[in-house]
Amino acid sequence: MNAIEVKNLVKVLPTGFMGKTEVLHKVTFNVPKGQACGFVGNNGAGKTTTLKCLLEFLTPTQGDILFFNERLSVQNRIRIGYLPERPYLYEFLSAMEFLKFHWNLTFPNLKGFEEQAEKVLKLVGLFDNRHKVMRKFSKGMLQRAGLAQALIHNPDLLILDEPMSGLDPDGRLLVKNILKELKAQGKTLFFSSHLLEDVDELCENLVVIHHGDILYHGEITKFRSQYRNLEEAFAAVKSRSPELVGSHV
Amino acid sequence: MKKIRTLAWTTYQELLRERFFAVGVIVAFLLVVLSYLLGSLSFDEASRIMFNLGILAIELVTLSLGIFAGARLVSKEIELRTCQIILTRPLSRTHFLLGKWFGLFLFILSILIGLAILVLFLGGESFQRMSFLWIVLEIGLKSWLVMTIVFLSSLALRPVLAALIGISVYFLGHSVDDIRFFLKIKATDTEQPLFLSILEKAVPRFDQFNWKSYYFLEKVFTEKQIFLMASHYSVWIIFLLLVSLVSWRKKDIA
Numbered sequence: 001m002n003a004i005e006v007k008n009l010v011k012v013l014p015t016g017f018m019g020k021t022e023v024l025h026k027v028t029f030n031v032p033k034g035q036a037c038g039f040v041g042n043n044g045a046g047k048t049t050t051l052k053c054l055l056e057f058l059t060p061t062q063g064d065i066l067f068f069n070e071r072l073s074v075q076n077r078i079r080i081g082y083l084p085e086r087p088y089l090y091e092f093l094s095a096m097e098f099l100k101f102h103w104n105l106t107f108p109n110l111k112g113f114e115e116q117a118e119k120v121l122k123l124v125g126l127f128d129n130r131h132k133v134m135r136k137f138s139k140g141m142l143q144r145a146g147l148a149q150a151l152i153h154n155p156d157l158l159i160l161d162e163p164m165s166g167l168d169p170d171g172r173l174l175v176k177n178i179l180k181e182l183k184a185q186g187k188t189l190f191f192s193s194h195l196l197e198d199v200d201e202l203c204e205n206l207v208v209i210h211h212g213d214i215l216y217h218g219e220i221t222k223f224r225s226q227y228r229n230l231e232e233a234f235a236a237v238k239s240r241s242p243e244l245v246g247s248h249v
Numbered sequence: 250m251k252k253i254r255t256l257a258w259t260t261y262q263e264l265l266r267e268r269f270f271a272v273g274v275i276v277a278f279l280l281v282v283l284s285y286l287l288g289s290l291s292f293d294e295a296s297r298i299m300f301n302l303g304i305l306a307i308e309l310v311t312l313s314l315g316i317f318a319g320a321r322l323v324s325k326e327i328e329l330r331t332c333q334i335i336l337t338r339p340l341s342r343t344h345f346l347l348g349k350w351f352g353l354f355l356f357i358l359s360i361l362i363g364l365a366i367l368v369l370f371l372g373g374e375s376f377q378r379m380s381f382l383w384i385v386l387e388i389g390l391k392s393w394l395v396m397t398i399v400f401l402s403s404l405a406l407r408p409v410l411a412a413l414i415g416i417s418v419y420f421l422g423h424s425v426d427d428i429r430f431f432l433k434i435k436a437t438d439t440e441q442p443l444f445l446s447i448l449e450k451a452v453p454r455f456d457q458f459n460w461k462s463y464y465f466l467e468k469v470f471t472e473k474q475i476f477l478m479a480s481h482y483s484v485w486i487i488f489l490l491l492v493s494l495v496s497w498r499k500k501d502i503a
Contacts, residue, residue: 013501013503052333052502052503055333055336055337056336057333057336057501057502057503058501058502058503059499059501074339074340074341075339077337077338077339078339080337081337082333082334082337083334084330084333084334085330086330087329087330087331087333087334088329088330088331089331089334090259090263090331092262092263092266093259093262101255101259102334102338104251104252104255105252105255105256105335105338105339105340106338106339108251108252108255109251146334149334
């Protein structure tokens, strides 16, 4: 079963006065359930646009998107946790209040917040700072608070946009460890990055996007087998290496 | 409903903590206190000065906060990606927009009530309390209406343009009768320029309910007048909110 299935996704965005540009060209890929998948591409390749189409912030011009074999609806969003790139997290709230806010939006009438919040805050290493106002958090702590928000409702699938961007080495290590822990718990991870080593370390699968085209999607080991490292392979695929373009899981 | 309440409460808390808005509220309170001091220095005009400056402070602050907060509220959420996190929750875009609108509504309401109580307290026994409260209600409804116009405009335009639209509608809504006066057209005339006919229908008629002068003419507001005013503003607010919801549901959050 696939956690995410994208078929022929096309997005046309307006540019300038009356102009239009196709930014995603028949994007097709799958993310198998229970696995980690990296979404790699240069800045401006179409990673964030694809994620926004997946979550319906942007309306796709064409194409199908399925989550666990269903179209996205208000009800099945409960299975998805999302963290955009460097968001503002209502920093006047404490970590606990922030999680409570998201809990109330997800489960307005369900009890059990305290236990779930404790579990999640311990996982992201913010339990001791749970009553501190987030304005006083470092960038790494904010990113972990964002992750906690994505996890508070115990989703099956986590979609993260550049989760390690802007973090110092310690912060990146912490976030990586959290993602490893989540993977060990059987969650499906789909995250975008332009840092190939992060993807290499965490993921079984890879989707490579370049100028709105999917250059590769499939197992990372297969992708890497012919190259000394991921960077070399990435460079080769970018120049449309015929043996890899169009591979499927 | 609980989801809208959660969003509205967080929006309200967020607005209360904005420094810019806190300054606006402090200025309003100072203006009211100043009006009290100026009033106490004058002969026989204390009540008039207190009333005029008090009403001015209430209208100025509720309107300007409504305009500036309304213009920034959703665009800030989009710009800072906060709405992306919220919209991945099991709630619709309608919930989100209503939550934000009610948060702003509450914010304006609390400032309106706070200032009205202060003016009433300082005004003492000399105030015609009921008339004053009806005028405050009119100002509140007008502020919510202008805020909703800005709120709707901000879904399609930049915050500055949305604020300018709100300010323009406020002045146009107050000027329909004045324009007619300058064109030497009577309200009963059947023939009038097309632009005036369009203007009459395209903007809320604030000029019809500008009751501030009534206070010193000692006119009593009739139930019919109050009902007409409340219905006129409420229908406009509901209509604009519905248009906002339709356009927000289709909006690309880039």
